[in-house]
Amino acid sequence: MIRTILSAAVVGLMSLSVAGPGQAQERALKRITQGEAAPLQKAMTQSQARRLCQQEMRGARESRSAIRQKMQICMQKKMEGN
Numbered sequence: 001m002i003r004t005i006l007s008a009a010v011v012g013l014m015s016l017s018v019a020g021p022g023q024a025q026e027r028a029l030k031r032i033t034q035g036e037a038a039p040l041q042k043a044m045t046q047s048q049a050r051r052l053c054q055q056e057m058r059g060a061r062e063s064r065s066a067i068r069q070k071m072q073i074c075m076q077k078k079m080e081g082n
Contacts, residue, residue, distance in 0.1 A: 042081045049078035 044052070053074035060067055 044078045044081075046075065046079060049075040052078060 050071075053071050056074065057067055057071060060070075062070075
């Protein structure tokens, strides 16, 4: 009798431990899609990266195509957390 209760309790705890990380990933994904900063590895959302890269590129004396290419590279790095 005691073993069945203990085994049921262990199974319940294991199911909670498995469900926890999935919910955390879901919350992190929700933050990323809502436009807030992603907490992992200092990564940024696309709009945050664009704003910061535009500030860095302000006053550049290059062609539009060169600036556009550098913006894309800069945004990729910021969104990856580099």
